[in-house]
Amino acid sequence: MTQSVAIIGAGLAGAVCARALADAGHAVTVFEKSGGTGGRLSTRRNEAGSFDHGAQYLTARGAPMRALLDELAEKGAAAPWVPEGKDRAGDWHVGLPGMSGLVKPLLDGIDVRLRTPVDAIGLDAQGHVRLTDAEGRDYRFGRVVVTAPAPQAMALTLPLDPVFEALDAIVYAPCWAGMFALDEPAADLPDVLRGDDDGPAALIVRNSSKPGRAGETFIVHGGGAWSARHLESEPDLIVPRLLGALEHGAARRLSPVHAVAHRWRYARVDRALGEDHLMSDCGRIIVCGDGLVGGRAEAAAHSGWAAAAAILDRQAPPCGGYTI
Ligand SMILES: Cc1cc2nc3c(=O)[nH]c(=O)nc-3n(C[C@H](O)[C@H](O)[C@H](O)COP(=O)(O)OP(=O)(O)OC[C@H]3O[C@@H](n4cnc5c(N)ncnc54)[C@H](O)[C@@H]3O)c2cc1C
Known part of the structure; x- marks a missing residue:
């Protein structure tokens, strides 16, 4: 059965989660507060040039990340980088034409709403997730995946389920x-x-x-x-x-x-949480992102994939309990 899933954040965690769910046939909408995709894999462009002011390069310790980087390289969105002064082991990969280019193929064909900060999440009496954006517009979905950094994710989710208090441990x-x-x-x-x-x-x-x-x-x-x-x-x-x-x-x-x-x-x-994702008791609200797993882009990807797997494995039970 097709599920409708909202993803908050178009960084790497949100992008891999969106791709996995869309490939499985679900209807995915990504809400991103900034004017571009990539999150902390970011590139700023102006007349002086292009600047990757967030992550500088990606590494892959695990097979899923290696496969992702290979796939992105085949699509012209990633390339190896061997700089003078390279001081750490492993292959270094960068996005093309900038770091933010890494998520573009992942979000291909997916409904991405830029400049649309989500201000509140609620659950209605029918068990739908209700999102409210900064303009006061309401949207309804079956589930929501929140990929914002932990303090911001906690502000959105803690009023709905105490399980999200665990996010407070992330530093x-x-x-x-x-x-x-x-x-x-x-x-x-x-x-x-x-x-x-x-x-x-x-x-x-x-x-x-x-x-x-x-x-x-x-x-x-x-x-x-x-x-x-x-x-x-x-x-x-x-x-x-x-x-x-x-x-x-x-x-x-x-x-x-x-x-x-x-x-x-x-x-x-x-300091990461040490869990790959968190899910509300009702199964409709999921939090993922690097903060749950560790301090690298690969951790963000791992968490995004884990959130998607949790959604694909688990049909959300009826969500009584919360009415906002
Ligand atoms: C300066 C710096 C250097 C780094 N260097 C490296 C490095 O060399 N190698 C490496 O592997 N990693 C590095 N990292 C870490 C890496 O960038 C992150 O681990 C990874 O990009 C996090 O991805 P994410 O999807 O979890 O979060 P993010 O990329 O932060 O994505 C979250 C997205 O959610 C959006 N958002 C937040 N709140 C809302 C809301 N209410 N409504 C809508 N959208 C919202 C944000 O705008 C953002 O786009 C670096 C990070 C920084 C900042």
Whole structure:
């Protein structure tokens, strides 16, 4: 029997879940609050170039992720990346033309509603899930999968079932991300340079060294501890600190033609829940995402697949109990 499923969030967890459910013949609608898909696999484009200001590269420890990356590569949405300064084992993969390109083939043919934040979830007397968006529009579905970072997922789901209180155990580190474009090469910098978590440059990446990117562009990720200390600072105050770290790496002053900072409040998972998904007692509300499993994109994919499997294996029982 075809189920109607709403998915909140068009990041990797939402995209793999949506694909698995759509391939099994279910009617899937994805609600995404931002103007693009990818979530923290994100790419910002402007006249200065393209900037992957979230995840830098993906790795695959397990066979499902390896198969997904192979499939995305065949579709022209992923490619290997072997940067100068590669310092960690395993194959590194990036999205094409940017990191956000990784989810595009997964969402192909699926109804994705961009700029549609879901503000509330309810359950009506007939046992349908009711979503209300920021404009006050209501939608009805058989089930909903929430993939937002845990604090946001908890705000949406805890009023409906105490099981979602478990999300409170998930801890994220924030990250300030700097995006810089130069009009001349910074030849002394390798493509990848790591610093420490307590400083403004835990990771410096020459974004333009990834396949398909042009120009001379850099991403600077502030360390988790450093970003936490400066979380509420204005971006204008953060840019010079991140630029200073880039200049330190380049061993000279730089005059970027583009310099912007983005605050990731929930960037990397410091402590995961240790369950691949959570489901309400009535089976109609499911929460998944990297926070449940671990701090990498592969964890997000694993959780998204687990949520889809739970839906495919389990027919939702009648949902009495909650009426909003
Ligand atoms: C700076 C940074 C560096 C990273 N580096 C790496 C790396 O090198 N390698 C790696 O493997 N991983 C890395 N990660 C982690 C990786 O990006 C995440 O694990 C993964 O992308 C999380 O996917 P997700 O689908 O669980 O969540 P998300 O990508 O956060 O997706 C959730 C989506 O839900 C949307 N949303 C939230 N609330 C609502 C709402 N109410 N209504 C509608 N939509 C909503 C959000 O806009 C978002 O698009 C990094 C992350 C960051 C931020």
